[in-house]
Amino acid sequence: MPREDSHFEPGQSGNPAGRPRGSRNRSTLALEAIFEGEAEALSRKAIEQALAGDGGAMKLCLDRLLSPRRDRSITFDLPTIETADDLPKATAALLRAVSSGEITPSEAADIGKAVSAHIDAITAADLSRRLAEIEGIRR
Incomplete structure (x- = not known):
């Protein structure tokens, strides 16, 4: 039974023909298409600028080169805890x-x-x- 403040049953979409889950913005797709052919040139330019001392370019390059810190396995003597x-x-x-x-x-x-x-x-x-x-x- 629909709620009083709605015309739709619980779990029923208000716009069943709406945007599908996981679909991407047209602008994002367009930018990806433009940059796809330029990725190598852009990468080279960023590296050149980083080597020339540009801090922003250095950060960009290092962020891409170094993976995020992951937890490491730790081994040390910890007494048994029973109480x-x-x-x-x-x-x-x-x-x-x-x-x-x-x-x-x-x-x-x-x-x-x-x-x-x-x-x-x-x-x-x-x-x-x-x-x-x-x-x-x-x-």
């Missing part, structure tokens, strides 16, 4: 790894978030177990 009491040992290991240069502070922060989520899960499981024990005693 909340194990948390101080884990955070001490993180601090040692940062201070020795084994991992970066931002990597330690990311690991700290994972450790915190793990402690939250342990705490929730412990509370659930304790509640079940209490409810079992009351019956």
Whole structure:
């Protein structure tokens, strides 16, 4: 049944013959067609300007050459965390790894978030177990 403020059923498009998903702007397509034949010349010019010291051209070239930073795999000794009491040992290991240069502070922060989520899960499981024990005693 249509809503009172609309003539259309829920999930029904107001313009079924409208623009298809994924279609591209005509202006974008036109520009791509123009630049397609000039891509090599434009690239050479940008490189020439970068080599001549143009900061904007350097940034453009380097942004295209260097891929975005991706997370790397980290290996260091982190004590097993089975209870909340194990948390101080884990955070001490993180601090040692940062201070020795084994991992970066931002990597330690990311690991700290994972450790915190793990402690939250342990705490929730412990509370659930304790509640079940209490409810079992009351019956």
